[in-house]
Amino acid sequence: MGKYIVIQGQNIYDVALHIYGAVEGVTDLLVNNESVSFDTDLKAGDELIYSDDYQINKEVTAYYKMHGITPASGEQHVYPKVFSLPKTVEIYTSAKEVGVEFSVSGNGKIELDWGDNSEVQTITLSDKITVFSHLFDSTIGNKRHVSMYMQGHINQLDISGLRPIELYILKSIPIERFVLNNATLSIDSLPMLETAFGVSLDGLKTNDLTPLLELKNLMSLSLTQTIYRQPTIDAYLIGLVRQHDNRRNCKVVMTARPSGEYREPTRDSNSHYRITSGMEAVWVLTHEPAWNEGGIWEFIINETTYKYEQNH
Structure with missing residues (x-):
């Protein structure tokens, strides 16, 4: 002792x-x-x-x-922290961060644990997009852990200003639009945003985009200035063709060009496409009539547009 x-x-x-x-x-x-x-x-x-x-x-x-730090914050009444909503999102940010922010709109509530000595912040959502900022009241030696406890429907959630280095979505979120720009992390938990029809990941640095294949309701995806290897985007585009069942048509904007040429791929003896490049996958998505009946597939790649045309 x-x-x-x-x-x-x-x-x-x-x-x-x-x-x-x-x-x-x-x-x-x-x-x-x-x-x-x-x-x-x-x-x-x-x-x-x-x-x-x-x-x-x-x-x-x-x-x-x-x-040589001795914590001495004076009288506090914030522990233990009590939450009434289910824990939904865990975000880790650098210990060097002094302050962060995020914006959100929707209906319902969010209870926030900022990962410092501050009290639980309760947010009542509205249709107006509101920015919530926070200055951390303590220093830590490791990454900071921010937790969101959520209930309700999210119209738009932008966590770019939290500058996450790790993101864990623990349960499905009823959400329409999600924004995470200029981050370097894995997006393995994004399938929890299964109802989202708009996602912006501009400036994202990641090794795997295939978790996005689970978002079959997507109608808008922005990947401008996103940094990845060419096989990373190829795997995602080819996956869109191979896992197309019950998927909505989508407008995809990106600045990096996939591999190969924009042309019809060869077929095997069963008339199935043999897709060997990302651009061949784009061709298939923008030429299959059955996949463009309810709305058209459109790709804007480095300002060049590829989309379904009726005369195809």
Whole structure:
């Protein structure tokens, strides 16, 4: 067991952060100090017993030690944080970020945990797109964890200003439009946006676009200035042909050109297309009459338009 001397301005959560690297360590403090509770007002010089072989986040405690930081945020009443809605989105952003923002419209509610000492922010959605910004009130040694607890219908959600380095969508979101521009991350969880008909991923750096194949309601996809290898976009375009069943027609805008020539691919003995390039996949999508009955497929690639024409 170790002994911790409380300094001026510290509360029990500050002490937990300092010793264990996470406020969840407050449980160990309560177990080892029977006279202490969540409501105890600590005074400078108070001694607390703690388990010195127990740490939750070693990176945080190492950061505090390296930089000589002792958390002392004064009186707070924000822990434990209580949520009434299901956790829906987890976003990790760099520990270097000072402030972030996002915009949203719709109907329903969002409860936000900004990943610092601030209270839970409850947002009542409206049809007007509203920007919500936040300045972090604490420093951390690792990436910051922002959580959204959601219920309702989202008209548009733009999380570009959160500058995520990791994105996890934990449950299906009823959503119409989603925007995530200028990010570097995996989009593996985007299939949870299955109702979305508009997605903007401009400036995205990623190794795999095939999760977008699950979004069969998409009618608009923007990939301008998106950075990926040519096989990455080819795999997505060829996948659109091979997994076309029950898919809406879509307008796709991109600046990087897929491989190959815009031409009809050869066919095998069963008259199935042998697609060998991304541009051949674009040709098929813009020439199959049955796939363009309800609306046409259109690709704008580096300002050149390829779309279904009736005389095809």
